[in-house]
Amino acid sequence: MSEDKDTIVLGIETSCDETAAAVVKNGQQILSNIVASQIDSHQRFGGVVPEVASRHHVEQITIMIEQALQEAAVTLEDVDAIAVTQGPGLVGALLIGVNAAKALAFAHRIPLVPVHHIAGHIYANHLIQPLHFPLLSLVVSGGHTDLIYMDAHGAYQLIGETRDDAAGEAYDKMARTLQLPYPGGPQIDRLAAEGEATLDLPRAWLEKDSYDFSFSGLKSSLINTLHNHKQRGQSLPIEQVAASFQESVIDVLVTKTIRAAEAYNVKQIALAGGVAANQGLRARLQYTAAQHNLEVLIPPMSLCTDNAAMIAAAGTIEYENGQRADLRLNAHPGLDLEGLHR
Ligand code: KG4
Ligand code: ZN
Numbered sequence: 001m002s003e004d005k006d007t008i009v010l011g012i013e014t015s016c017d018e019t020a021a022a023v024v025k026n027g028q029q030i031l032s033n034i035v036a037s038q039i040d041s042h043q044r045f046g047g048v049v050p051e052v053a054s055r056h057h058v059e060q061i062t063i064m065i066e067q068a069l070q071e072a073a074v075t076l077e078d079v080d081a082i083a084v085t086q087g088p089g090l091v092g093a094l095l096i097g098v099n100a101a102k103a104l105a106f107a108h109r110i111p112l113v114p115v116h117h118i119a120g121h122i123y124a125n126h127l128i129q130p131l132h133f134p135l136l137s138l139v140v141s142g143g144h145t146d147l148i149y150m151d152a153h154g155a156y157q158l159i160g161e162t163r164d165d166a167a168g169e170a171y172d173k174m175a176r177t178l179q180l181p182y183p184g185g186p187q188i189d190r191l192a193a194e195g196e197a198t199l200d201l202p203r204a205w206l207e208k209d210s211y212d213f214s215f216s217g218l219k220s221s222l223i224n225t226l227h228n229h230k231q232r233g234q235s236l237p238i239e240q241v242a243a244s245f246q247e248s249v250i251d252v253l254v255t256k257t258i259r260a261a262e263a264y265n266v267k268q269i270a271l272a273g274g275v276a277a278n279q280g281l282r283a284r285l286q287y288t289a290a291q292h293n294l295e296v297l298i299p300p301m302s303l304c305t306d307n308a309a310m311i312a313a314a315g316t317i318e319y320e321n322g323q324r325a326d327l328r329l330n331a332h333p334g335l336d337l338e339g340l341h342r
Contacts, residue, residue, distance in 0.1 A: 009319060010068065010079045010104075011312025012061075014097030015089025015117050016142065017048045019060035022308035023072035023079075027316030028127055031072030033302075033309040036060045039183065046182050047172065050090045057096035065100065068308070076108045083315020086114035086325075087335030088143065094331035102327050112325045113315045116337050117306075118144055119156065121272035123314035124303040131297075136266045138257045140281070141273030142168035142183075145213045145253075147260050148337070153317045156337045159260060160211025167249060167275045170215035174245055177223060178238060188242045189278050195239025197247035199225060204252060211260050218248050246280050254284050261294050270297040277304040 006025050013020040022033040038056045042048050069075065084101035087094055105112040122137045131153070139146040145167045147160035165173065168185055175184020180191075202221050204214040222245055229236045261269050269289055275281065282298050289296040303310060 007080050007316055007319070008074055008078050009113075009312040009316045010065070010076075010082045011115075011308035011310070011315055012065065012082065012084040012097045012101050013117075013120065013306055013308040013311045014057045014061065014093050014100075015085045015087070016093060016306060017042055017053050017056075018306040019057045019064050019096075020306060020308035020311075021061075021064040021068035022312050023068050023074055024127070024309055024312035024316060027123075027313050027320075028130070030127060030309045031074065032068045032070075033307055034064050034067045034071065035307050036064055043182050046176055048090070050092055053090060054092035054096060057093055061096055061100045064308075065104070076104065076110065079108075079110055081111045081113050081315060081319040083113045083115050083312050083319070084329075085117050085120065085311050086329065087332035088117055089331075089333060091331050091333040094333065098329060098331045102329060106327055111319065112327075112329060113319045113323055114325045114329055115311045115315045115318060116335055117311075118146065118148070118272075118337050119154075119314040120310040122148065122150075122270055123317070124272060124299040124307070124310035125270040125297040126313050127303060127309060128299060129297055131270065132267045132295075134264060134266045135268045135270055136257065136261045136264060137270040137272050138253060138285075139272045140167040140253065140275035142166060142172065144273060145215075146337075147211050147257065149260075149264055149266070154321055158338050159264070160213065160256065162213040162215065163206075164214050164216040165219065167213070167215065167253065168273070170219060170249065171275065173219060174222065177226070178241065185275060185278065188246060189280060191239045191242035192246040192280055193243075195237060195241070195243035197243040198240060199244035201225070201244050201248040203248055211256055213252060213256070215249065218245070246278075250278075250281050250284050253281060254288050257285065258288055258292055258294070261289075262292065266294070268295045268297055272299070272304075274305045277301050
């Protein structure tokens with residue numbers, strides 16, 4: 001009697017400031033998921049310093065991969081494919097992961113599969129529950145605010161994106177204005193829960209049918225409000241500022257997501273990316289989707305921020321679709337998601 005063989009994929013992620021390796025079975029079962037965060041090293045600079053990130057990746061990558069294999073109790077001989085983030089991201093950071101993946105693939109004759117970082121974020125949801133199509137994903141991270149429609153595994157259609165700052169970038173910039181430490185998202189989220197969203201701030205709805213986003217007007221408006229209060233010698237509780245900012249961001253994100261989900265008649269909404277860790281966003285999306293009888297997938301916090309299990313999950317789909325790279329594979333800092341094949 002023949003039994004289907006398991007597919008074991010080693011994932012590698014180094015696109016920004018997390019050095020990560022993971023082993024995933026059959027695209028859904030996490031055998032190990034190891035992440036070395038560099039936040040402490042970048043915090044005093046108020047943001048990610050690319051050179052510092054690359055150096056940390058070089059120091060950590062081999063250790064992460066060894067730990068991931070060890071914790072999963074597999075060897076490279078058991079690994080069917082190596083999935084690595086090819087882009088988008090910082091080129092020097094991406095290169096460390098891509099080169100590590102190429103070296104292992106070459107030395108052990110293992111198929112090499114390039115993965116788009118955002119595809120990885122979306123597939124973090126597949127590690128929790130199988131994706132059902134058609135699906136709409138709201139991807140909110142430090143570099144992206146995208147609404148992506150999918151009618152099959154590995155098929156991505158961008159229906160909306162930010163025209164200026166990404167949601168995470170807006171949080172980080174706002175936090176810097178408020179003199180909170182990097183990364184600002186979690187700080188503002190925490191403060192927002194303690195304040196009232198009473199400041200009158202704009203929401204960028206853009207054109208009537210647009211699924212695009214814009215956060216720069218909100219940022220300017222809030223900076224003006226802070227400035228005016230200061231000039232009048234009035235204090236503004238930071239919790240109130242955080243809550244009002246968060247309310248404006250979430251209002252637009254959730255309203256546009258629900259509108260798109262209904263227009264495209266999707267089966268599921270999948271939240272993805274670092275900002276998916278935001279408590280306010282998670283709660284509001286869940287509540288509003290339930291009112292519209294829409295199913296929402298939200299990854300646990302540990303799978304929202306950058307990790308390699310999500311890269312292995314997306315990589316498994318690509319591997320099963322026959323996608324392979326050879327040793328000419330290069331890092332691609334501006335990699336396009338829609339250009340990817342099925
Ligand atoms: O996906 P990610 O880990 O890295 C990128 O691919 O960009 O996202 C990082 C972003 C940062 O901007 C960070 O401030 C934001 O996610 N973030 C949050 C929260 N946790 C992380 N933003 C809002 N609320 C949070 N709880
Ligand atoms: Zn990310």
